[in-house]
Amino acid sequence: MTKTQQVQIAAILTTLAEVEYAPESIVYLAGQFSSLDDWYQLKYALTHAGLISESNNAVTITPSGKALATKINDALASVPS
Numbered sequence: 001m002t003k004t005q006q007v008q009i010a011a012i013l014t015t016l017a018e019v020e021y022a023p024e025s026i027v028y029l030a031g032q033f034s035s036l037d038d039w040y041q042l043k044y045a046l047t048h049a050g051l052i053s054e055s056n057n058a059v060t061i062t063p064s065g066k067a068l069a070t071k072i073n074d075a076l077a078s079v080p081s
Contacts, residue, residue, distance in 0.1 A: 008031040008033065008042060009042065009046065010072050011030055011031055012030060012031050012042075012046065012052070013046075013051060013065050013066075013068055013069040013072060014072055015027070015030050016059060016060065016061035016065065016069070017061055017065070017069035017073070021058045021059065021060045022058065022059050023057060023058055023059075024039075024043075024054070024057045024058065024059055043059070049064075050065075051064055051065035051068060
């Protein structure tokens with residue numbers, strides 16, 4: 001996994017943790033993917049890892065994804081500015 005993919009995962013999970021669901025197009029834009037193929041690969045990985053679910057072109061975060069998003073947000077909050 002590349003650093004870019006790690007940043008995209010963090011962006012997707014922390015964004016989805018703040019909303020009930022999001023259209024795939026918004027998540028694609030939030031992740032700043034270079035191609036749709038990149039988005040589909042990462043969506044597949046996140047779905048099969050149980051971090052997100054997808055239905056009717058909308059993406060929702062799972063409880064496991066929310067727990068990881070909380071850890072990410074907590075870690076970012078502890079970074080000195």
